[in-house]
Amino acid sequence: MDGVDKYDLLSDLAKRRGYFWPSFEIYGGVSGYLDLGPLGTRLKRRIEDLWLQLFVQQHRFVVVSNPVITPEQVFAASGHLESFKDLMTTCGNCGRHFKADLAVSEAMPGRTDIAIEAMTPGQVDSFVKENNIRCPECGGQLGTTEYFSTMFKTNIGPYGDVIGYGRPEAAQGMFTDFKRVYDATREKLPIGIAQIGTVMRNEISPRQGPIRLREFTIMEMEIFFDPSEPRCPFLDRVKNVELSLLSAKTREAGNNDVDLVMTEEAVRNGQISNEWLAYFMAVSTNFARCLGIPHEKQRFEEKMASERAHYSTQTYDHQILLDRWGWVEIAGHAYRTDFDLTAHMKHSGVDLSIFKSFSEPIERRAVVVIPQESKLGPILREKTRAIVDEIAQRNPEEVRKAFDTNGYLEIRGFKLQPDQVRFEERNTRESGKHVVPHVVEPSYGAERLVYSALEYAYTRVDDRVILRLPRSLAPMQIMVFPLMPKDGLDETAMQLVDTLVLHKFDVEYDESGTIGRRYARADEIGVPLTVTVDYQTKNEGTVTLRDRDTWAQVRNDLRTIPELARGFLAGQLSFTQLGTPVETKLEK
């Protein structure tokens, strides 16, 4: 584990070339934080744009933005205040704290059947003792396990009693905003509401570089659909996508064998409980492939009941194989049902259900709630209208139940008494009904994807490094070299750079050192296309184009470069289509 692996090699390259490095380095660093340099930041934005295209734009779904700091009520309702915590074990010798499941999985690798998360602190202590799991830092005895809340806590404003937390997921903003977005987008289901933004998790002892961060960019979408119409209209688009499934049952049997199964089949045979869940797992497979991660290095691990987040009835982690850490989660696919919307309805008193019209109105006798405005008016004054309207929207059964259970019904902070309403059986004509949508969620961490794409791009050919990033993602797209920085070659090269900047390419100019060294540097940065201006350029107006991946070279007219580059980077042109082949000596 401590040898030079791809993580070490890549981290070194990433620092030198400007992909990423640990944050706050000049102050000794704080673990769990990562800076993205110029290339990393651009790679991340490209990955975000790809995600937006595959998950949002092609379905005409929408994106919203909510704050990071979120008031306590929201997380009290969502269950995070109670459940978003980790088992923390402490070394009796050095006093260091560790996330218990990580300490165990590090000591007992490959044992996917052990669910530390499901244990009580006392059970963890016993388990650690029985299996003689020692402190990863000093080898001391681990123990005295307790819960640690992994949300960052702060105060909002000067009053001291307004508690806020850094959100650990973006999802709650999409739930609390659901009705606003539903109304603004013309009341249609299904709808996907997505978000890209900062989230924070106060990890106990993050020691996995870019893989376990205390702050990262989440790319998360909630698909809201009517549970009585759970079909996904896009499923047909992914019918040829095969999924690698590692089921919870297999894992419970202590086994790691995956089933290879077509997306639709996985829904039909019940392995995946919902079409939307299956559809986005297939999209996720394609997305990872676009990042350069081959199908055989991907799998979906179903979480066991004891491991699942509190809001989920089925969760698949999309995992990929990384050199140092083995199978690592790049996405969570969760079927959250109506858990969150129902929780927020209950805690806020605001109706988040949608009204679904029947094709024909239905007539029947039913109990209705009739607010007694003569009694309510004097008490509620200018609020009467709003509260009367809200009573009318409530389900009469639930109103009755509230009176039976609590003796009152709370609406917007006002406690409605039983004598302030009447229940009456009437002939009603129902034009529709209230439905609380169900939700499926795919969720990604952008920085982890940046790292994964880089690791899969990292290639050695003899003693040289080539970063074979997919062309459409490459943060530096073109480098322009004058063969020599003189005789006007440099000026022509700079003019080409200016032209390419105007065409909005990400381009760099380099005139230093031998041409071979410049090519090697471009390969290491992952630049798909290099253009060299030489003495032939002066006579014939042509330049040399070089392919990062094959080191092949072609020549073409200087003026065609923007168009050729556009087609090549978008994957519409192959390198051999870019010009006339040039005989080159083999690069060393």
Added chain:
Amino acid sequence: MDGVDKYDLLSDLAKRRGYFWPSFEIYGGVSGYLDLGPLGTRLKRRIEDLWLQLFVQQHRFVVVSNPVITPEQVFAASGHLESFKDLMTTCGNCGRHFKADLAVSEAMPGRTDIAIEAMTPGQVDSFVKENNIRCPECGGQLGTTEYFSTMFKTNIGPYGDVIGYGRPEAAQGMFTDFKRVYDATREKLPIGIAQIGTVMRNEISPRQGPIRLREFTIMEMEIFFDPSEPRCPFLDRVKNVELSLLSAKTREAGNNDVDLVMTEEAVRNGQISNEWLAYFMAVSTNFARCLGIPHEKQRFEEKMASERAHYSTQTYDHQILLDRWGWVEIAGHAYRTDFDLTAHMKHSGVDLSIFKSFSEPIERRAVVVIPQESKLGPILREKTRAIVDEIAQRNPEEVRKAFDTNGYLEIRGFKLQPDQVRFEERNTRESGKHVVPHVVEPSYGAERLVYSALEYAYTRVDDRVILRLPRSLAPMQIMVFPLMPKDGLDETAMQLVDTLVLHKFDVEYDESGTIGRRYARADEIGVPLTVTVDYQTKNEGTVTLRDRDTWAQVRNDLRTIPELARGFLAGQLSFTQLGTPVETKLEK
């Protein structure tokens, strides 16, 4: 102030249509937080992309990403721990807290000569009393002014002693990372390092909707240049840009008159102290114009010494005129000199200067510091090399000064004693010198720009609202309508939508209500182009295109729409170039 103004009108539209609304609404809201809906989020990303293009890409500068939560040492060094605080005054009657300068400026509007920020808490109390400034909420007596730290504070990790703050600006990440970025980008000055990301300011009592937020997206750039070469090579590009300057001197005289002055002239006559500062003020003027804010609604207010942030020697606030709040800052342009880099060098002990080669090496006699490795080795062991190297990089004068002042020199936590080095006069050959770069900073809040662009786009024509957003920024670019949702018109329209989605346009389909209502809705959302499929489409294959701003209509071939739309939205084609004019009845 409390009537229906553009802010009220726009807020209503923004909620209904999905631009923005107050956060956490279902829980009663927390002031100072804003959600962006589907349209607002997309408008913000377009504004970010425009900013990246104008400030970063066209100069081939770079963008980095740093965490929001930042450890205390960073802000201790930068001066924020000491200086990032506001004077908070409290109402003796209702107990509410207010930002003192806002309470005063609200009570005494237009008085740009009063600098509350420069007062002590006691002076504020006297001023408030003398001028009888009352509580804006209850009219009670204000007083007991004190400082309130406006950084959000939290704990990092489980140890309780690692304090972190939500960063109030992104700048510090760019300073602490400067050397890494400088090295990765091949050691060239000038270089601009930019960042787009979340920042947090724990405002005392924000009551200005989208204008004063506790969390927002900053778009900030630090331009690092050699102070001995302060020329900006791009200044020529903005030579025709006129700036409206409201100087500190004018303000101190109690006056609000602006000088209209060409950018270069403002540098020559000393009104703007640095070419880079002037250049980016001109770019800023153009940027605001691209957002739809005319030149005459913009000005630059020079901050008085007492108002400037602790790190700045000259600051101009770029202000624009808003309907409710008058002149509002949309950007700060600050000359930060070497304040921050020097502070971080001092606090971290890490050298952040750059080495600048002379064109010819210079030979002279000079004092050098010679570490006594025989004495240091036994104490420092494996750290000897690193510390010896660092001593060699230090300025001998400063080493001597440290010994004289403190009796020791601290390097990486080790206190070097005078007897552990020797000073020697030698013939030296200097190939260059160490330089601490100077910094100019333009800084923007993205949400405020979203609001400003919307307010300037908001137009009433008779009883209708048109959101005349610049075409290139419009978050919904095209709407497609079937004249009637039947006879195959709906299918043809949906096919066009699918085609436009493939071409990556932001497009919506609408078949509900009369065509007039659909046009009115498109105008209110700010959709530049609408396309209607009608019965002529079935026969001739043509569709109607309609211009949001003139309500003019033209017809053209269905198949040409993607190309026409691209040209129109990019501003390369005018509406009349899109097809054959159609006679229309005047819309009502």
